[in-house]
Amino acid sequence: MAHAPVAARPRVGVVKFASCDGCQLTLLDLEDELLSVVEHFDIVDFPEATSARSAGPYDVLFVEGSVSEPAHLERIVELRRRTRFLVTIGACATAGGIQALRNWGDHDAFRSGVYSNPEWVSSLARSTPIAEHVTVDAELRGCPIDPNQLLELLTALTTGRRPQLRDEAVCMECKRRGVVCVMVSKGIPCLGQVTQTGCGAICPRFGRGCYGCFGPREQANAAGLTRHFQMAGDRPREEIGRLFAGFTAYSEPFRSMVTELGGARTARGATTTAAEPAPRGGKA
Amino acid sequence: MLSGMPLSAAGGTMGGAFFLPRANLQDLLDLLREDGRRLIGPTVADEAIVYDEITSVDELPQGWGDEQGPGTYRLVRRRDGFTFGYVVGPTSWKRFTFPPVVPLTVASTVDGEVRFRTAEPEIPKLAFLGVRACELAALGVQDRVFLGGPFIETDYQLRRRATVVVAVQCTTSASTCFCTSMETGPEVRGGHDLALTEIPAGFVVEAGTPTGAELLARLPVSAARLDQSVAAVQAVAGVRAAIGNPVQTAGLRDRLMAKLDSPRWTEVAERCITCGNCTLACPTCFCINVTRRTDLAGAESISERGWDSCFSPGFAIVAGGDFRARPKDRYRQWLTHKFASWWDQFGQSGCVGCGRCITWCPVGIDVREELAAIAPAVPEPPGPPKFEPVADDRQAYATARVTHVHAETSDTTTIRLAGLDAVHAGGRPGQFGMVSLPAFPPAAISISRFLAPDGLELTIRAAGAATSAITALRPGETVGFRGPVGIGWPVEAAYGKDVVVVTGGTGLAPLRPLVDALLAERERFGQVRLYYGARTREDMLFRDELEDWDQDDAIDVTCRWLRRHQGPGGPYAGAGRSTVSAIHQASWDGSQAVAFVCGPERMMEATTIALAGHGVTRDRIYVTLERHMECGLGFCGHCQMGRFFICKDGPVFQLSDLGGTFGREGI
Incomplete structure (x- = not known):
């Protein structure tokens, strides 16, 4: 992270790869701060907001989405070349997204199962996070990202300090907010303990378990949690594997849990067996 | 508890016990608001x-x-319709203080100048209803942390001072409760303005402070009848009985800090x-x-x-x-702070047993x-005293016949005994026996070899009159033998692991049965290394066997001796140092090794440091300690070291069990 402001009025771009655009929209959702954002940042490329285009260079580039098509491989390298400070936003860009569940399945079977003319579809066998291909300077997790974290990152960029993005468990946020633990009081399986905070514990606040969209936190003891699910909940292995097989399934150690327990669905609705995903390509 | 005030349901009361009918509970709520x-x-x-803001009894x-x-945690319905028939839940009162x-x-x-001002959040005036005894204790714990000085946590102080506390004594408990062990409950003993105890007809109410007495004076209460007070006391006493004493707190601080490894x-x-x-x-x-929140312009920032x-x-x-990068570091930090170092910092436990x-x-x-x-309690006395005779033949002397005598060194002799019964001749490596001749005090002697079915060997240094008389015995003569006693070397702990044996001088004697056990099941162990030092080559025990052990790489034997007596720390010190430096200089990896060490304590201490350099942690090091013994049965008291009697709790100890007592002068 920079220790001085990136630029006086940084040139900002927002681009997307394989994604739903929801994370970009979070920027537009900063309604109260929007004028201030535009005052401090020169938004040169943001298709969701403006038809103006720029080929760069960018002081700050927000990258949404995963690398999922052959054309993405070159494009991300080229964008990195034109960017000083690259920020990945959202579960797709930081973890490969929900589309990374195909990494456990048969790519060709998916294509022919879903599309009537699979030959028109150009896609890679695996959906991968941006950091697997280029160096990333900062990441905002979540599906979608949290507006407060985005604002904190923007503020840190203007002042040149480290953004205060915690990697503690979601549980900490539940406890601070007085949310009664859904796992203890209702027996609902919850990934909050192994998931990075930042969402404001939104799912437990509404009485459901965290499904890990912010991805694994530092030293996430997914194996320990799995053992607890197996012993205390008497749940079948695959059902536990499915808990980890969400938006950030391809991030370790969730990835190992999905591989070990099964739980990533294939095109036919069956579940994969405990097989390693296809070998990693690109920048490891 | 409360033997002096049978009519009082809660401790620390003023003005006696009163009764508030169930129908008038709303009056209390209104008064508090x-x-x-x-x-x-x-x-x-x-x-x-x-715990949340309430206005009406309907919300209770x-x-x-x-x-x-x-x-x-699961909510359940109660048939008795009690209002406070639950145990502490997810909220704690610290949320408000x-x-x-x-x-x-x-x-x-x-104007280019930085300015700071202290934030002054609004401090609400609060009343707490339903504070349990353990929770009163918890408020007291935080009072010491924040208000104990020299600095005062002002925000906490303001919130605490603005709060009226109405305690409710527990008349039910959960399986997770252990206030009884932490001595915080279930009886309310102070820290409350008012204390309620729920009985079927209503509430026995007592004041704990002048504020509470003023509130009480304004409530529609009557003096509690004897049966009402008794019902309240009995209800709380029932909770105490139901919880029992789940945590043995005697010596817990020291036990825990001794188990950092x-x-x-x-x-x-x-x-x-x-x-x-x-x-x-x-x-x-x-x-x-x-944390610090800043606006985009960076003009103002708020720290929270x-x-x-x-x-x-x-x-x-x-x-x-990160000083505590590993999860185990973090768990250890938390547990040892709560139950041990909190005492050192604040003079009380950080746990209230909620x-x-x-x-x-x-x-x-x-x-x-x-x-x-982690820190097993010092065993309680094993049940009531046993007044009925219990037969343990090891406590009685058996007569053994000397069959062989072998001079190991100028002052050390091995005698072989035979004719013992299975009890006296059976045992584990590292155990010892009391050896006695009439007219001499018994001597505690390590067993240097077991010879099934009826014999064993003792290797004895003639250090005094008794041991001189024993070593002077000839084949055919008889001697008294009592034992084997003590805890031996845990050979099983080394299954599947490498083994390091370190000793000096006569210290090899109690280790020889261990070596026998290692060789008997050689395939169950990885690399076996033996380090042995002595004053001179002639002072080494079992010299022929040392060479045998080294054969076929069964054991990697390293011996160190000095040409003549030297060293400022006494005759052994030079040889001990030489042995320890041989360990230092070696390059093996001890991360999967178990060590067995016997020697003078200073030599063993230096050895443990050398072993640590190879990755042998304290929980994988076993030492045998020497102390004066008169009885060998844990009665004479001579061999006490800290919480142990060396004779029956040792002489072999896992080093991590010994804590700070090991190697300390004058213990």
Whole structure:
């Protein structure tokens, strides 16, 4: 992270790869701060907001989405070349997204199962996070990202300090907010303990378990949690594997849990067996 | 408890016990809400009984109870319709005295100059209804932390002072409760303005402060009848009996601090998710972080303190790295602070026994179990005294016949005994026996070899009159033998691991049965190394066998001796140093090794440091200690060292069990 402001009025771009655009929209959702954002940042490329285009260079580039098509491989390298400070936003860009569940399945079977003319579809066998291909300077997790974290990152960029993005468990946020633990009081399986905070514990606040969209936190003891699910909940292995097989399934150690327990669905609705995903390509 | 005041249901009362009919509970609530006070009390929300703002008795959890266990909490219906028939839930009162987020300082830049001002959040006037005895104790614990000086946590002080506390004594308990062990409950003993005890007809009410007495005077109460007071006392006494004494707290601080190297820390860290729920559910945990919020222009920033946890990443981080990077470091930090170092810092325990960390641990780690496993209690006296005779033949002398005598060195002799029964001739490597000749005091002698079925060997240095007489015995003569006694070397602990044996001089004697055991099952062990030092080559025991052991790489034997007596620390010191430096200079990896060490304590201490350099941790080092012994049965008291009698609790000890007593002068 920079220790001085990136630029006086940084040139900002927002681009997307394989994604739903929801994370970009979070920027537009900063309604109260929007004028201030535009005052401090020169938004040169943001298709969701403006038809103006720029080929760069960018002081700050927000990258949404995963690398999922052959054309993405070159494009991300080229964008990195034109960017000083690259920020990945959202579960797709930081973890490969929900589309990374195909990494456990048969790519060709998916294509022919879903599309009537699979030959028109150009896609890679695996959906991968941006950091697997280029160096990333900062990441905002979540599906979608949290507006407060985005604002904190923007503020840190203007002042040149480290953004205060915690990697503690979601549980900490539940406890601070007085949310009664859904796992203890209702027996609902919850990934909050192994998931990075930042969402404001939104799912437990509404009485459901965290499904890990912010991805694994530092030293996430997914194996320990799995053992607890197996012993205390008497749940079948695959059902536990499915808990980890969400938006950030391809991030370790969730990835190992999905591989070990099964739980990533294939095109036919069956579940994969405990097989390693296809070998990693690109920048490891 | 309360033997001096049978009519009082709660301790620390003033003015006696009164009775508030159930129908008048709303009067109490209304009274507490006077003067703009917000009333915080128990209410059902999210399938739990939480503490939140209430105004009416209708919001109280009447008819609700709970069932709790490690990692589980469920609301249940109560048939008796009690209002306070539940146990502590997910909320603790610190949420109101020490809120999760509090603004501290506002910093701004005005005309190029930075300015700071202390944030002054609004401090609400509060009344707490339903504070349990363990929770009163928890408030007291945080009082010491924040108000004990020299600095005062002003925000906490303001909130605490603005709060009226109405305690409710427990008339029911959960399986997770252990206030009795931590001596905080279930009886309310102080810290309350009013204390209620629920009985079927209503509430026995007592005042604990002048404020409470003033409130009480304004309530529609009557003096409690004897049967009402008795019912209240009995209800709380029933809770005490139901909880029992789940945690042995005697000596817990020292026991725990002596176990910083316990392998259990690693084991519990495999189960612990380090989510931090225990610390935030805990009513005494006080750690915070300070974050700063800035506006985009950077003109103004507000710093806030928020609940933090020693389990969170970054809690102990500095520019160079994390002091407690591993989950086991974090769990150890938390547990040892709560139950041990809190005493050193604040003169009391950091745990009040409320059980929240057990219930609200999502994976159900039970702190009581971990304490028992990591720092086992000093065994209680084993049941009532045994007045009936118990036969243990090891306590009686058997007559043994000397069959062989072998001079090992100029002053040390091995005698072989035969004709013993199976009890006296059977035992484990590392055990010893009391050897006696009429007219001489018995001598505690290590068994240097077991010779099934009826014999054993003793290797004895003629150090005094008794041992000189024993070593002067000839074949055919007889001697008294009592034993074997003591704890031997745990050979099984080394199964599948490498073994390091370190000793000097006559210290090889109690290790020879261990070597015999290693060779008997040689395939069960990895590399076996033996380091042996002596004053001179002639002072070495079992010289022929040492060469045999080294054959075929069964044992890698390293011997060190000096040409002549030397060294400032006495005749042994030079040889001991030489042995220790041989370990230092070696290059093997001891991360999978178990060590067995016998020698003078200073030599063993130096050895443990050398072993640590190879990655042999204290829980994998076993030492045998020597002390004066008169009886060998734990009665004479001579061999006491700290909490141990060396004769029956040792002489072999796992080093991590010994804590700070090992190697300390004058213990």
